[in-house]
Each structure stands twice: as C-alpha cells, then as structure tokens.
Amino acid sequence: MLEWLVQAESALANSSDRLNAINIFPVPDGDTGTNLYTTVAAARSGLNVDDPAVRTVGDALAHAGRAALDQARGNSGTLMAVALTGLSEPMRESPRLTAPLLAQGLDRARTAAWSALSDPQEGTLLSVLTRCADEAREFLDSLDDQSSDHLNSRRVLAQCCEHLVVTARTAVVATENELAALTQAKVVDAGAIGLLLVLDALRSAVTGRPCEEGLLEGLHGTDIQAPHLHSHLPDHEGHEVMCSMVLSPLDAATLRFGLDEIGDSVIMSPISTDADTEGRVRWRIHAHVPNVETALELVRRAGQPENLDVTDLSAGGHPHATTHSHRDS
Template identity: 40%
Template sequence: MRRWLETAAQDLREYTEVLNALNVFPVADADTGTNLAATVETAAQAAAVLETPDLSELVTLVGQAALEDARGNSGTLFSVFLTALGGGLDGAERLTAQSLSNGIGAGSVRAWSALTDPVPGTMLSVVKAAADTPIPEVGETGSNHQFAEYLRAMVTAAKDAVLASTEDLEVLHGTHKVDAGALGMLIVLDALRRAVTGQEASGAHLWAGAESDAAAPDDQAIPVNVQPVADILEEMGYAYYPPAHDEDASTLEALQDAHTGVEVMATVDLTALDAAQIRHELAEAGDSVIVSAVSQIDEDTWRWRVHVHVQEQRQAVDVLRGRGTPRNITVTGLSKDDRGRQFRVDPTDLG
C-alpha cells in the first residue's frame, strides 16, 4: 500500500508536464498532472504516518485524508476511488487477485456515482476497465502467481481504455491524443502493478498487506514485463517530451485558452437528503459536479467533499451555505489569465 502510493506519486511527478499538456476535459485548464500528483502525494504522506494492521482501514483512512485535500477533478475522483477501494478490502488480510478485484470494483462504482454527469472516455472508463478484468485461472487461488497475472491483465485492460478515449471523448476527435485523467489513472494503476511485482529499484512487495510492505511472498511471482504508459506516450509522439514537433499542439492550446470561470471545492456536513439537493442545485449553477461522502459523523449526518466548476465562486458558496456551513473552501482560476491561481475562502467574508 505505502510502496504503491510512493511509486505513483513519483511517477506522476515525472509525467506532470505531459498530463498538463493533454488536459482538455472536463475543463482545458492544463492542470491534471499537477492536481493528480499533489493529491497522490497527500495520500502517500498519510499512508506513511498512519499505523493500523487492518489493510481496509488503512486504505480507507488514506483515501479520506486525500479527499479532504484533493486537488481538482482528477484528484477528487482518485480520492473517491481510493476511499471506496478501502471499503472493498474489508476482511482482507492481504492483497490477492480476489481482494484487489473486490476493492477496485467498489472504487469504480463510487467514482462513477460521485459525478452528477459521468462521461466515458475519462479516468472513469479506466477504473471500470480495471474493475471488469476477470481473475485469471492460473496458479493456486490466492497465490502470488495468480495475483501477478491478474495485475498484468488489469493494467492491459486499463491501457486499452486510455487508448479508446481518443474516440470516446468528442473533444479529442481528430487528434492523436488521449484523455489526461485516463492516462493519469493508468499511471496510478501501473504503479500498483510494479510495486506489487517488485519491478522497481527497491524491490519491495505488498504481499503482506498493511503491516509490512516488504514481507516475502508465499511463492515466486512471475515478472510482468509490460510498459503500458511508455507505449501510449510513444504512440502519441511523446516518447521524448516536449516533442520536436506535435501536430496537435495548436489544437490543445486553443482549447486550453478558451475556458473561463473558477473551480470551487469545499467540505460540508450534511444529511444524505441535503447532499442530494446540493448536487442538484450545483448542477444547475455549473458543471463537473462531484459530491462524495468522506466519513460518517452521526446517525444522520456525513462529512461531504464537494467539487464544481462555476463562473463565479459565490454561485457555489451560496448553494453550500443554504444547507450547511462549508469550510476548507478553495477556489482555483480556470481562465488563461488566472490558471493555477488558488486561494482559500472564508465564507463569513462573503456576507
């Protein structure tokens, strides 16, 4: 678990510029790489300090920590996925093909349901492809041989979903590029494959679950020599970045220069009914609406993390204040002139 997130954070830092350049959906604000890398880094830091022998609890708590400080649409969806993955691991003493399949399935369902208007061809399609991957009938059930083969098949399915995004997303039609969020999620899943199978410098493994990332496997895992991310980058002409020539560069840049408005994210305590109403009202005010439960406070109330794109921050804040007391509010500019500028808002200052 810890090794996976450390590896994913490192990989995302390496690919940040590529992901930012590809970012044209849901808003072409050139920050998918930055946001996803920062959010996964938060998850990795949380995993490093949390101490629990329960694998499900560890992943859930790490996901909740990431969700509270998630950056952007991609970071929020990753955190939602990770939190639900933890719940899907309930009862698992260690990672196996079956336990991970259960977790990814739970994560996929939660991620798709978190968005008011989910769109295929995005990171949602990647997690669904991973969730739909059948467990191979090789080796002993629960063995590391089976686990390694499952990871290979899962990452291959995720890679195919990334490549399909060129046709699935209308905004990418006529280009040779893939969706940034989809590629980012593939990077995260492939980091899991490499961490588990030991295909990294440290050679650490995750076989034993939460207590020890480096425990010896019960049998010898089969090396999985696949490079899905590198294959996709080469196919797009990004084997070296920045490329000497990119025929799609002007198209992507034009899309990224066209957007206006702001991204608003906040935490608020609500009943499930109020959360549903807020989702509806935010969908009328803007788009890219995500409303996802972080943790339960009491019998009727949950802590929710909210994400939305609107033209003016007050449109979102007023909706939230109508049913609760929002906090941890961040506003990020989406227009060309304000892109990347993020600041925190005290709702009491808005009158």
C-alpha cells in the same frame, strides 16, 4: 499499500507536465497532472503505517483515500480519491491484498466514481476504471477451477496486476475515439493516463519490478515535443469550487441538485461513512460554475465549508489561480 502510493506519487510527479499539456477535458486548464500528483501525494502522506488503527490493507487504503479525498484537487484528482476510497471497502478485514479482493475493490471503486459524478462521461478515467474492473473479474473467472489458496496467492495477484496494466493501456488508447474533444485534438485523456500510471505502480509494488519506462510511448499527445494543447484553446469562463463539508443526506442531495442547476462537473462523495449523532457524514464537493458567488451561497446554505478552494478556470493555463478571499478554514 505504502510502497504502491510512493511509486504512484513518483510516477505522477515525473509525468505531470505531460499530462498538464494534454489536459483539455472537461476544461482546458492544464492542471490534470498537477492535480493527480497532489491528490496521490496527500494519500501517501495520509497513510501512517505505525498508526494502531491501521490493522489491515483495507484500513491502510481507507486512511489514504480519506486523506486524498479531503485534499483532492480538480476533477481527475477528486475521482482518483473516490476510487481509492471505494477500493478499500472489501479489504477492511484482510491483512494482505489478494486478486479476489482487488477485483472486488475495483468493482466498488467503479461504482463509487461513476456515482460521484453527476454527468459521467466515457473517454475518461472512468472508462479505464470500468475496463479494469471487468478485466479483473474475467481473469478470476478464468481460474474458477483453482483452489482458494491458489487464487489468494501472490503469484495470481501479480498476474492480475499485469493483466490490469495491459487492459488500462488499451483503454487509454480508446479514449481518443470516445470523446469528441479528444478526437478533434488527436490526444488521449490525461486523467486516464494518470490511472494507468497508478495501476502500473501497483503492479510494481506487487511484483517488485520497476515501473515500466516506456508505458506512455505511442500514446497520442505524450511525446515530449507534443504541444501544450490548452495554450492554444479559448479560455473557459468560470470557476472551480472545491471544499469538504459535514452534511445530512437531505442537505447533500439538496446541494448536489443546486450545483447541478448552476454548473457542471459536479462531484460529491462521502469522505467517511461514519455518521455523527445527527446522521451527518463528511463529504467532498467539486463543481465548475459560471458564477462563484451563487455557488458559494448554495454551499454555505448547506453548512460550513472547510478546505474551500476557488480556482479561476480562465487563468490561461495556470493552475490554481486561487481567489484567496474565498478560502475558508
């Protein structure tokens, strides 16, 4: 798990500028690559392999996922963190990763990511995650006559990962025709590419072979000479609000409804399922809103925000122009 996250962090670091350049959905603020890199870096740093509480691969990925979600940046970064956390759930009792567990994990990750976003869209990271979850299940179904020892072997896991990378790349290509904004700009989705890179890093960690150098070749918008699209698009008015909060189920539902009423790109996902004595759990909140004061009033009415970050979405392509007066503990 640690080797996977190290490889994923490196791959996103190397590609973040190119992902930023084609980031036009849901808003053209040019920071998807940076957000994904920052989020996966938080996952990697949040995994302490010497922690006695990390006994299984599920524990390892859960620790990494919670750290990523608590510090997630942006729309794609938050969804990636949600996916990592969901992926860990079927692995909680397993000392190693297997193809069947990966298939189960991808299915959980798909459900978690689509559920977290109030208005999920095809042609994004979500589409790639869906195709990969389906492919992992179909791959295993094709081996249903094999023994459990064979299905749980490292060889089958490696084969599954190879299939996933091919499927993910095909799904990334398809995003250009699944979302009107991408079709008009003639590019693929930046967040979808990020997930492709993360899955290729998993393949590399499992097989011991390097990440594929030419993985992004031919994907529209990824050529080094391609323009930075967001710099030619009108500024998007509004703010991105992100924070973590301890909420009861009712307060969480009320906050989601309120944010849906005043904004869009609303993502809410529990960071942990361990409830306190009052039944409250820790949540990660993300939203794009036209009026930041109205949004902050809703948030603070629900509870005490932590890691609160407000970004001006009309910052001319400069990511994380934070309104410091709104930064809480």
